[in-house]
Amino acid sequence: MLNMTYEEISNKAQTxxxxxxxxxHVLIGTxxxxxAAGALDVVDAFNKELxxxxxxxxxxxxxxxxxxxADPFVTISKPDSLRVAYANITTENIRRLxxxxxxxxxxxxxxxxxxxEGGDGETIAIPELPRFDRELRLIxxxxxxxxxxxxxxxxxxxxxxxxxxxxxxxxQEIIEELKKSGLRGRGGAGFSTYKKWDLCRKDRNTPxxxxxNADEGDPGAFMDRVVLESDxxxxxxxxxxxxxxxxxxxxxxxxxxxxxLAIERIxxxxxxxxxxxxxxxxxxxxxxxxxxxxxxxxxxxxxxxETALIAxxxxxxxxxxxxxxxxxxxxxxxxxxxxNNVKTFAYVPLVIERGGDWFALIGTEASKGxxxxxxxxxxxxxxxxxxxxxxxxxxxxxxxxxxxxKDRQFKAVQIGGPSGGCxxxxxxxxxxxxxxxxxxxxxxxxxxxxxxxxxNCMVDAARFFLDFSTKExxxxxxxxxxxxxxxxxxxxxxxxxxxxxxDIDVLLLLAxxxxxxxxxxxxxxxxxxxxxxxxxxxxxxxxxxLEKRCPARVCPELTVYYILPxxxxxxxxxxxxxxxxxxxxxxxGEVKIIDQEKCSKCGxxxxxxxxxxxxxxxxxxxxLLPSSNLSEKRAKK
Amino acid sequence: MITEEQAxxxxxxxxxxxxxxxxxxxxxxxxxxxxxGYLPKEGMQKIAGFLEMPEVEVWGVATxxxxxxxxxxxKHHTVACMGTACHLAGGKLILDALxxxxxxxxxxxxxxxxxxxxxxxxxGCCMLAPVIVMGxxxxxKMTPFKVEEALVxxxxxxxxxxx
Numbered sequence: 197m198l199n200m201t202y203e204e205i206s207n208k209a210q211t212x213x214x215x216x217x218x219x220x221h222v223l224i225g226t227x228x229x230x231x232a233a234g235a236l237d238v239v240d241a242f243n244k245e246l247x248x249x250x251x252x253x254x255x256x257x258x259x260x261x262x263x264x265x266a267d268p269f270v271t272i273s274k275p276d277s278l279r280v281a282y283a284n285i286t287t288e289n290i291r292r293l294x295x296x297x298x299x300x301x302x303x304x305x306x307x308x309x310x311x312x313e314g315g316d317g318e319t320i321a322i323p324e325l326p327r328f329d330r331e332l333r334l335i336x337x338x339x340x341x342x343x344x345x346x347x348x349x350x351x352x353x354x355x356x357x358x359x360x361x362x363x364x365x366x367x368q369e370i371i372e373e374l375k376k377s378g379l380r381g382r383g384g385a386g387f388s389t390y391k392k393w394d395l396c397r398k399d400r401n402t403p404x405x406x407x408x409n410a411d412e413g414d415p416g417a418f419m420d421r422v423v424l425e426s427d428x429x430x431x432x433x434x435x436x437x438x439x440x441x442x443x444x445x446x447x448x449x450x451x452x453x454x455x456x457l458a459i460e461r462i463x464x465x466x467x468x469x470x471x472x473x474x475x476x477x478x479x480x481x482x483x484x485x486x487x488x489x490x491x492x493x494x495x496x497x498x499x500x501x502e503t504a505l506i507a508x509x510x511x512x513x514x515x516x517x518x519x520x521x522x523x524x525x526x527x528x529x530x531x532x533x534x535x536n537n538v539k540t541f542a543y544v545p546l547v548i549e550r551g552g553d554w555f556a557l558i559g560t561e562a563s564k565g566x567x568x569x570x571x572x573x574x575x576x577x578x579x580x581x582x583x584x585x586x587x588x589x590x591x592x593x594x595x596x597x598x599x600x601x602k603d604r605q606f607k608a609v610q611i612g613g614p615s616g617g618c619x620x621x622x623x624x625x626x627x628x629x630x631x632x633x634x635x636x637x638x639x640x641x642x643x644x645x646x647x648x649x650x651x652n653c654m655v656d657a658a659r660f661f662l663d664f665s666t667k668e669x670x671x672x673x674x675x676x677x678x679x680x681x682x683x684x685x686x687x688x689x690x691x692x693x694x695x696x697x698x699d700i701d702v703l704l705l706l707a708x709x710x711x712x713x714x715x716x717x718x719x720x721x722x723x724x725x726x727x728x729x730x731x732x733x734x735x736x737x738x739x740x741x742l743e744k745r746c747p748a749r750v751c752p753e754l755t756v757y758y759i760l761p762x763x764x765x766x767x768x769x770x771x772x773x774x775x776x777x778x779x780x781x782x783x784x785g786e787v788k789i790i791d792q793e794k795c796s797k798c799g800x801x802x803x804x805x806x807x808x809x810x811x812x813x814x815x816x817x818x819x820l821l822p823s824s825n826l827s828e829k830r831a832k833k
Numbered sequence: 834m835i836t837e838e839q840a841x842x843x844x845x846x847x848x849x850x851x852x853x854x855x856x857x858x859x860x861x862x863x864x865x866x867x868x869x870g871y872l873p874k875e876g877m878q879k880i881a882g883f884l885e886m887p888e889v890e891v892w893g894v895a896t897x898x899x900x901x902x903x904x905x906x907x908k909h910h911t912v913a914c915m916g917t918a919c920h921l922a923g924g925k926l927i928l929d930a931l932x933x934x935x936x937x938x939x940x941x942x943x944x945x946x947x948x949x950x951x952x953x954x955x956x957g958c959c960m961l962a963p964v965i966v967m968g969x970x971x972x973x974k975m976t977p978f979k980v981e982e983a984l985v986x987x988x989x990x991x992x993x994x995x996x
Contacts, residue, residue, distance in 0.1 A: 232958040232971040264960040415916035415955035453863070453900050454956060494859050495899030497954065511858035513897040572918040572959030579960060610917065646917045646959075660920050664954065670897075774978055776933055796933070798926050798977040 202360035202480055205472055206351055213352030217316075220253050220298060223271040225340050227260035227425040228457050229418075229579075233267035234286065241287040242270075245294045253298055259426020261320070261340025263309075264579035269340065271312055272297050281322055283309040315341060317354065327581065327596040332558065334566050335542040336582045339426035344461050347468035350429040356474055358545030359433050363482055367397055367441040374544075376552025378564035383409055383500075383537035384612065384641045385717070386563070386630040392534065395524040396442040399532040406438045406447035406486075407528065407535045409505055413452060413497040414613025415664065417644025419568045420538040422580055424451070424458040427542075428465040432488060434541030436475060437548060439486040442534050447486060450505055452493040462490055497614075497668035500642075501716045502535045504670065515670045516716035537642065539568055559585035563629035571597045573646040574604060583628065590624040593647055604649035607748075608733070612641025614661040614668075615721030617728030618654060637728045639721070653750035654733040655740055658725045659687040665722035675713025679706055680722050687726070692753040695741040704730065749814040752797045756818050759801070761787045763811035771801035771812065792821070835869065843868045844876045848883045855884060862895055871902045899954075907942045907949030909987050911935070912966040916955030919963040923976070927963045928952060930977035934984055947991055 200208075222242055226235045242255045263269055266283035272293065273279045280303050282293065289307055296302040310324030319337045321328040333339075342349035350356070362370055374390035381387045396404060408431060412420040424431065435447045451459050466488055469475035477485040491509045498504045499514040506528050508514040527533025543565060547555050559565050563585040569592060572578045576598035583592060589609060593599065600606050608618040617638035619626065626632050630640050648657065666680045683706050686699050707723035714720050730737060739745045746754040759771070759780075764787050771788055772780045779794035780801060788811075790801070802812040815821055835843075847864045851857045858880065865876045872895055881888040895901045913919075913928045932938055935948045942949040958964050961973035965980070972983050 228956075229958055229960065232961055232964070232973060267960075412957075413954070415920075416918050416959050417955075418957035418959065421957050454953065492860070492863060493898075494863060494901065496897065508859065509856065511854075511856040511894070513894055570959065572962070573921050578918075613917070644917075646921065648921060652921050657921070660917065668954075776930070776977065776981070796929065798930060798933075799923065800977045803976050803978055 199481055200473060202356065205474070206357070209348035209351035212348045216254065216256070217273075218275050220272075220274050222253060222255045222298070223258045223273065223341070224255060225260050225267060225269040226257040227422060228455070229260055229264045229422070230267045230269060231457070233284075235268040237287050238268045238270065238285055238290065241290040242294070245290045246298070249294060249299060251294075251298065256343050257345070258341060259339050259344050260422045260580065262336060262422070262580035262582070263340075263577070265577045266309055266579075269309075271340075273312075277301070278303065279312040280304075281309045281312050282307045327577070327598075330587065330591055330595050331582055332566050332584045333582045334546055334558075335423060335427075335430060335539055335568065336580065338430075339422065339580075342427065344426055344428055345464045347429060347465065347472060347474075350427065354549065355429055355545075356433055358547075358549040359436055359474065360480065362437045362440055362548050363480060363484065367443070370437065370441045370548065371397065373547055373552040377543075377547045377555035378552075378559075378562075379540070379543055379547060379555065380563065380630065381537060382539035382543075382568075382642070384615070384639060386640060389536070389540060392524055392536070393438065393441055395522075396532050396534045399525055401525075401532050402443070403446065403531055404442050404444040405528045405531060405533040406435050406442070406444045407505070407509070407523075407533055408435055408447065408449040408538060408541055409500065409502065409535055410449055410451040410455075410458070410538045411493050411500040411505060412455075412538075412642060413500045413668075414615075414642055414644045416570065416572050416610075416646045417613055417642050418570050419580060419643045421455050421458050422570075423538055423542055423568075424455070425461050428458075428462050429469065430542045430545055431538055432462075432465055432469055432475065434536075434544035435488060436479065436486050437544050438534055438536070438541065440484050442532070444534070445486055447488040448491050448509055448528075449488060450491045450493060450499070450509060452499075453495055459490060459492055466490075496670070497664075498670045498716070498718055501718060504716070505535065506533065513670075515672045516718075518715055539643075560627065560629050562631055567628055567640070567643060569628075569643045569645045571645050571647065573610075574601050574649040574652070575599070575647040576601055585629045586627045588625050588627050589619065592628065592645070593624070597647070600647065600649050604651060606647070607650050607652060608648045608654060608657075608729075610638075610646040610648065610657065610661075610725070611644070612639040612721075612724075613644050614664045615639060615717065615724055616641045616644075617724045618648070618657060618732065619728070620732040623732075637724070637731060639724070651748055651750070653691075653746050653748040654729045654736045655687065655691055655746075656748075656750050658729040659684065659691055661725035662687060662722065665718065669718060669722070673714045673716075673719055675710045676715075676719030676722065679710035679713065680719070682706055683710070683723065683726060690737060690740050691746070691751040693740065693744045693751075695737075697738070697741050699741065700730065700734070700737055743817055744819070745817040747816075749816045751816075754818065755797065755814050755816040756792055756821050757790055757795060757797065757799070757801060758813055758815050758821055759788045759790060760811045760813060763809055764788055765806075765809045765811070768806065768809065770804040770806065774800050774804050776800060837875070840869055840873055841875065841879075844879050848879065851883075853884060855886065858884060858886075858891065858894055859898070862891075862901060866901060869905075871905050874903075904942065905946075908947050909949075909967055911948060911950050912956070913939075913950070913952050914956050914958070914962070914964045914966070915952045916957075916959060916962070918959035919955075922962040922974075924963040926977050927965060927975045927980060930980040931965065934981060945991070948987070 310322040782788040
């Protein structure tokens with residue numbers, strides 16, 4: 197361990213950072229989302245092309261800038277010219293970019309997304325994109341801009357100065373800053389952060405533990421993954437400050453196993469922090485010591501519940517227990533344990549560095565700061581966004597997310613994963629904060645937002661979420677284990693056209709029972725998707741039950757594929773040749789007919805039918821299918 | 834295929850680098866699975882003996898978590914993402930297509946040991962939905978037809994090996 201003061205560490209980092217800024221360099225987003233889009237191939241291709249030109253231009257792998265729809269996302273930075281961001285770059289574009297902008301002065305506008313402004317203490321923004329007017333990036337301020345595997349990048353941008361300040365003030369003063377900030381937990385429930393910390397600090401029982409909950413299990417939510425993959429040090433710094441405040445010497449980061457890259461990047465970050473004396477014994481030369489270990493999850497949604505998470509870290513089955521006592525008093529190995537979400541810890545260094553009063557200026561009266569959301573589903577620009585609390589859903593979906601895909605109609609937005617609810621168009625002006633979303637029947641959750649359009653069936657969506665909760669129920673509480681199962685059975689009947697109108701009342705009754713009869717958040721919130729879809733989209737349930745019709749034409753038992761005879765170009769055979777079950781009949785020069793007995797409803801014919809014909813349609817209810825189609829009869833040209 | 838003896842050796846090696854603490858149970862199971870591809874019964878028994886806990890407790894923990902498998906995977910392990918975004922974009926059709934094309938159900942391995950199929954809750958690549966993962970490669974924006982196409986190289990490889 198090097199024995200350096202923060203100032204020395206910071207100066208050294210600054211020197212390295214400035215050297216990079218003074219040279220031409222390339223930034224490529226290689227978080228999991230970037231990799232999925234082929235970013236590692238792009239990195240290779242860049243290195244090869246640069247070598248071919250004998251150029252020593254560093255290619256820096258950075259995290260995710262939140263613009264996942266633009267992946268692979270590349271920025272070319274030239275100290276004496278504009279910094280330009282490029283979207284959806286493939287290996288085929290590399291030569292053009294290197295010869296055009298790295299070597300020459302042509303910014304390759306046909307590939308560019310915009311210019312990148314900010315940096316050096318200011319948040320990065322692309323002014324050409326209107327979303328940056330709406331966004332306020334605090335914990336995402338470095339994402340996609342610094343190398344997450346190089347601690348000096350973080351330090352040069354002000355990193356660990358919050359820790360340096362924290363160690364110079366008393367734990368009581370840190371609690372005061374947190375109190376002034378109004379910061380609430382970002383895991384979903386929104387409990388006041390300073391209260392939790394103070395409870396833990398005052399407990400005389402030792403040793404104490406700090407635990408970071410990175411078990412981001414909601415399908416469709418990946419904010420924590422992006423933060424850990426793009427800027428892991430802010431989370432580590434927040435945890436060290438927490439350790440100092442409550443008097444703990446050991447911390448754990450519980451990360452789900454499905455995030456191997458996040459685990460790898462945290463490991464690297466921990467090692468680098470230890471090497472610089474920012475973590476370990478005698479942090480920054482003082483008396484305080486703190487250690488962090490990673491506990492890799494083994495794939496259980498319930499582990500996100502704090503008492504279940506503690507059980508998992510202890511090596512047991514991840515089942516919750518009644519609260520109180522809360523983990524702040526009786527937690528890991530029955531010792532006081534401070535559990536916070538990834539994002540909550542990430543805000544802490546900023547609050548300490550800039551002050552609680554500064555933080556409290558952002559957001560609404562009761563919900564301070566920013567909210568980080570993932571936008572996915574039927575939204576044009578999917579990815580991450582960080583907005584001040586109080587921003588409306590409409591602003592988030594339309595101004596930042598770019599609205600709905602193609603020419604479809606907005607139907608609903610699902611917030612908070614399997615625990616949240618589906619909100620309709622009429623509630624799009626609800627501001628995003630803990631209390632407004634709860635009133636609307638949804639919840640902040642951990643921040644996953646899925647947009648649905650008129651191609652999505654709300655009954656099917658409710659069934660999907662309930663199926664998830666049923667599978668992930670730990671089995672401890674009868675109502676959660678069996679109640680959700682009964683609800684799922686009913687929903688399956690409805691989507692298959694076997695529903696009865698009384699089922700709706702039974703569903704609502706069961707929903708209340710499951711909420712009442714469950715110990716933890718999983719069971720207490722599992723019925724939410726059913727309750728909200730019934731509240732806002734009851735007509736869809738009734739269509740399934742009374743008319744055997746799926747309005748979105750999604751539920752396979754209520755939908756058939758049909759080839760419109762007058763639109764079918766008789767010489768084309770795309771559907772016949774690609775149908776996996778050989779259900780489409782009719783040789784060349786004949787109108788194609790789908791044999792409904794054989795059809796597996798995979799949708800391939802709809803996909804391959806040339807757009808100029810568009811002859812394949814979905815029909816619901818099935819009774820609308822022309823009777824001629826049910827027989828073997830062929831229509832000769 | 835690794836022999837029973839090799840498997841046993843691998844487990845012993847993993848055990849030797851850990852302390853006899855109960856909190857190491859899940860990391861031990863994870864490492865054995867990472868090394869062998871699944872959790873053989875003998876391996877779990879050894880872990881139970883090492884940590885001095887009842888075998889049933891190890892079995893309970895191993896079966897509780899989704900990550901653990903009790904049979905070897907196929908050479909090409911295929912994962913279909915069933916997260917929300919993937920579901921809304923037709924993920925079920927993709928899973929159906931995989932089951933049809935590989936002629937196995939979720940959780941099974943083909944008789945020749947070449948393919949296995951699994952569903953996961955979400956891999957966090959929602960903007961590319963629906964996705965499947967084969968080995969380390971992520972296939973974005975799948976359709977039933979693209980599933981067929983994606984499998985062609987693997988099936989060809991299998992053919993050429995036979996021939």
